[in-house]
Amino acid sequence: MKVNNKTSRRDFLASSLLAGAALAGCSKPHDFVPEQAVALTGEKVKLLSVDGEVIEIDKAYLKPVPNMPTVTNEEERRGIPGKKFVMVIDLSRCKNLKKCQSACDKAHMINPGQNWLKIYPMQDAEHTAPYWQPTNCMHCDEPPCVKVCPVDATFKRQDGIVLIDNERCIGCRFCMAACPYSSRIFNWSGQDIPADVASKPYSCETSLPPKMGTVSKCDFCPDMYRKGELPHCVQACPNGVFMYGDMNTDIVSNGAETFRFSELIKEKAGYRLMEDMGTKPSVYYLPPVNRNFPFENGLENQTADDKQNDHKM
Amino acid sequence: MKNSTQLTEEQITKDLLPQKFGKFGMIWVGVLVTICLVGLYAYYRQIRYGLGVTAMRDYVSWGIYISNFVFFVAISLVGSLITAIFRLSNVKWSTPLTRIAEIIAVSAIVFASIIIIVDMGRPERFTNLFVYGRLQSPIMWDVIVIGTYFFISILLLYFPLLPDLQILIKNKDNSGKRLNWLYRFQGSFWKGTPEQHKICNKAINTLSILIIPVAFTIHTVTSWLFATTYRPGWDSTNFGAYFISGAFLVGSGGVIVAMYIFHKFYHLEKYITELHFDRMGRIVVMLSFLYLYFNVNEYLVPAFKMKKSEELHLKELFTGDFSTMFWFAIIVGMLIPIITLLFKKGRKPLPMFIIGCMIVVGAWFKRYLIVTPTLLHPFLPMQDIPANFRQYFPTWEEWAITSASLAGALLVITFFVRIYPIIPIYETITEQLESENHDA
Numbered sequence: 001m002k003v004n005n006k007t008s009r010r011d012f013l014a015s016s017l018l019a020g021a022a023l024a025g026c027s028k029p030h031d032f033v034p035e036q037a038v039a040l041t042g043e044k045v046k047l048l049s050v051d052g053e054v055i056e057i058d059k060a061y062l063k064p065v066p067n068m069p070t071v072t073n074e075e076e077r078r079g080i081p082g083k084k085f086v087m088v089i090d091l092s093r094c095k096n097l098k099k100c101q102s103a104c105d106k107a108h109m110i111n112p113g114q115n116w117l118k119i120y121p122m123q124d125a126e127h128t129a130p131y132w133q134p135t136n137c138m139h140c141d142e143p144p145c146v147k148v149c150p151v152d153a154t155f156k157r158q159d160g161i162v163l164i165d166n167e168r169c170i171g172c173r174f175c176m177a178a179c180p181y182s183s184r185i186f187n188w189s190g191q192d193i194p195a196d197v198a199s200k201p202y203s204c205e206t207s208l209p210p211k212m213g214t215v216s217k218c219d220f221c222p223d224m225y226r227k228g229e230l231p232h233c234v235q236a237c238p239n240g241v242f243m244y245g246d247m248n249t250d251i252v253s254n255g256a257e258t259f260r261f262s263e264l265i266k267e268k269a270g271y272r273l274m275e276d277m278g279t280k281p282s283v284y285y286l287p288p289v290n291r292n293f294p295f296e297n298g299l300e301n302q303t304a305d306d307k308q309n310d311h312k313m
Numbered sequence: 314m315k316n317s318t319q320l321t322e323e324q325i326t327k328d329l330l331p332q333k334f335g336k337f338g339m340i341w342v343g344v345l346v347t348i349c350l351v352g353l354y355a356y357y358r359q360i361r362y363g364l365g366v367t368a369m370r371d372y373v374s375w376g377i378y379i380s381n382f383v384f385f386v387a388i389s390l391v392g393s394l395i396t397a398i399f400r401l402s403n404v405k406w407s408t409p410l411t412r413i414a415e416i417i418a419v420s421a422i423v424f425a426s427i428i429i430i431v432d433m434g435r436p437e438r439f440t441n442l443f444v445y446g447r448l449q450s451p452i453m454w455d456v457i458v459i460g461t462y463f464f465i466s467i468l469l470l471y472f473p474l475l476p477d478l479q480i481l482i483k484n485k486d487n488s489g490k491r492l493n494w495l496y497r498f499q500g501s502f503w504k505g506t507p508e509q510h511k512i513c514n515k516a517i518n519t520l521s522i523l524i525i526p527v528a529f530t531i532h533t534v535t536s537w538l539f540a541t542t543y544r545p546g547w548d549s550t551n552f553g554a555y556f557i558s559g560a561f562l563v564g565s566g567g568v569i570v571a572m573y574i575f576h577k578f579y580h581l582e583k584y585i586t587e588l589h590f591d592r593m594g595r596i597v598v599m600l601s602f603l604y605l606y607f608n609v610n611e612y613l614v615p616a617f618k619m620k621k622s623e624e625l626h627l628k629e630l631f632t633g634d635f636s637t638m639f640w641f642a643i644i645v646g647m648l649i650p651i652i653t654l655l656f657k658k659g660r661k662p663l664p665m666f667i668i669g670c671m672i673v674v675g676a677w678f679k680r681y682l683i684v685t686p687t688l689l690h691p692f693l694p695m696q697d698i699p700a701n702f703r704q705y706f707p708t709w710e711e712w713a714i715t716s717a718s719l720a721g722a723l724l725v726i727t728f729f730v731r732i733y734p735i736i737p738i739y740e741t742i743t744e745q746l747e748s749e750n751h752d753a
Binding site for chain 1: 362363364365366367369370371372374375432433434435436438439441442444445446447449450451452453456538539541542543544688691692693694695696697698699700702703
């Protein structure tokens with residue numbers, strides 16, 4: 001499912017601008033000579049020309065925009081109006097496949113060994129059942145990291161997302177000490193970045209290109225949302241563990257299924273991590289009951305090092 | 314001061330004028346400069362290759378740079394104790410120690426600022442603190458109060474120096490051309506008129522009052538860098554007082570070490586006497602008790618409850634990986650000083666010097682114990698990380714940079730002593746005159 005089923009204003013403006021540019025100087029569609037010959041589809045779209053006329057052209061003349069024009073830093077700091085992004089993680093579906101993790105690492109060019117998304121083997125007490133708990137940034141409504149940042153490099157947006165501006169971060173790592181969920185990582189030594197990414201200006205929404213000497217963490221993929229797609233982890237999970245959506249429209253989806261957020265939380269007794277900290281996370285968990293897989297199925301994906309340390313727990 | 318009553322003004326001036334470096338002094342400076350140069354090279358590597366050259370990783374994201382920063386801020390507090398608190402409570406015997414304390418304060422606070430920039434991943438963005446600074450961050454509070462403390466400390470060093478600068482200018486044969494130029498530049502306006510003395514005294518009194526809340530604030534705010542987070546070992550309402558009491562202790566330890574060096578190697582036995590060691594010894598006993606008291610609060614109360622989040626942290630300190638260092642800091646940094654200094658023999662210069670060193674070393678490791686073990690015990694277990702993220706042992710670059718900052722602080726003090734009289738000449742003379750008049 002597309003979370004964003006209405007074409008956004010941005011989308012509309014972008015495509016009409018493009019078409020408008022192509023049509024500049026032509027007042028009638030039949031005068032239009034495309035640069036390259038295209039096979040007409042017969043499907044017409046209405047556009048507003050630069051002269052203010054409503055014109056109708058064949059859909060084939062529209063050029064797809066591969067990447068949306070970059071959002072300004074100011075817009076990135078403000079957030080997407082009217083949204084309140086949430087995530088629901090269904091613990092009964094997770095078997096530590098780590099597909100979410102590898103997809104996230106790849107998309108955000110995270111240094112090998114570091115992760116924004118970690119899958120914890122949790123066991124709350126000696127005689128309680130173990131379960132797998134994927135954990136990313138909680139995008140808290142009372143974010144301790146934002147409180148301590150001295151330069152407003154990490155900030156809370158009106159749509160609930162906590163982002164990092166790595167053109168501003170001074171690398172003091174106070175936010176890392178402040179975060180009780182250990183969800184922040186630091187770019188200790190930099191990395192090799194493909195030239196096309198490295199040359200782009202930094203975007204808080206894509207967290208790209210990575211910058212040495214700064215902090216990064218899960219960004220809740222607002223860039224994907226703007227493209228009408230679900231975050232990388234949500235798309236990568238074959239078991240539908242992650243559900244992402246908007247609290248205002250009350251819809252969350254893992255791609256295959258869509259739920260009413262409030263009902264899902266009510267029916268499955270959703271909860272959040274470390275409520276006692278008062279951080280008010282935007283990530284909700286559904287308890288590991290009626291599981292799809294036994295806990296042991298996930299053990300094969302644990303690294304030797306993790307296994308050794310789990311044993312110590 | 315009984316044993317200095319027979320000294321004449323000329324004798325005092327001659328004794329206290331800055332001395333040229335001897336052979337030992339040259340070696341000392343050479344060693345310190347070498348350490349600084351090695352540190353600079355290590356820092357060049359850190360700039361070039363990033364903070365990855367340190368052993369800090371995502372869990373232990375603060376290492377010895379930060380504990381060293383806390384150490385520097387702590388030791389700098391002694392300036393306010395000896396200069397301001399003693400002055401306001403009319404403690405006369407501390408006069409020869411004021412300048413020692415104040416230069417320790419100034420050089421420590423300078424290197425605290427430097428080391429915090431060294432710890433930054435993006436030191437070139439330092440100015441962002443002023444361009445985008447947000448007042449709600451404890452780091453901003455630290456920037457503000459450390460800046461304030463630095464300026465007040467500089468003034469508290471400078472104002473009492475003015476009459477001495479006049480003496481230095483008078484005795485211009487003692488120093489070379491450039492130094493004399495410096496003295497004239499800094500103090501030629503000082504004529505020593507009663508009016509000037511009045512203004513100067515007023516200013517010093519005002520600054521002495523001002524510096525006390527500022528000193529308390531710098532270390533309280535430094536403690537809040539930790540206490541405003543949720544982490545086990547840091548989440549404590551005790552932290553401000555705990556840090557301040559520790560700071561006075563380590564600062565006094567530092568002053569004792571410096572006192573001994575001046576007493577012994579600069580041959581100032583007539584000015585820094587056994588009486589001073591005895592008095593400082595008593596003060597250190599009190600401060601050690603105070604710090605021990607806060608330590609008991611800090612560790613025993615959570616240990617009584619053993620909350621799940623605190624449990625691993627406390628066990629690692631008491632009996633685990635950090636236990637050797639933990640008990641070293643408690644026993645060497647607090648218990649042995651208390652026991653030794655309770656006895657009169659323990660308050661003689663040499664045992665005092667050893668105790669002073671123990672306090673300073675113990676305090677350095679104590680700061681390390683405050684910063685690092687907590688970071689190794691996060692709320693969620695460490696997971697999905699390479700094996701070297703699970704522990705922390707500083708790399709040579711970190712040791713080199715940290716040593717360089719300590720050497721740099723000592724170098725500042727050393728050069729200060731070379732240029733200015735470390736014991737206030739004018740005040741020593743005046744106090745002597747006063748006591749003579751009193752005797753007569």
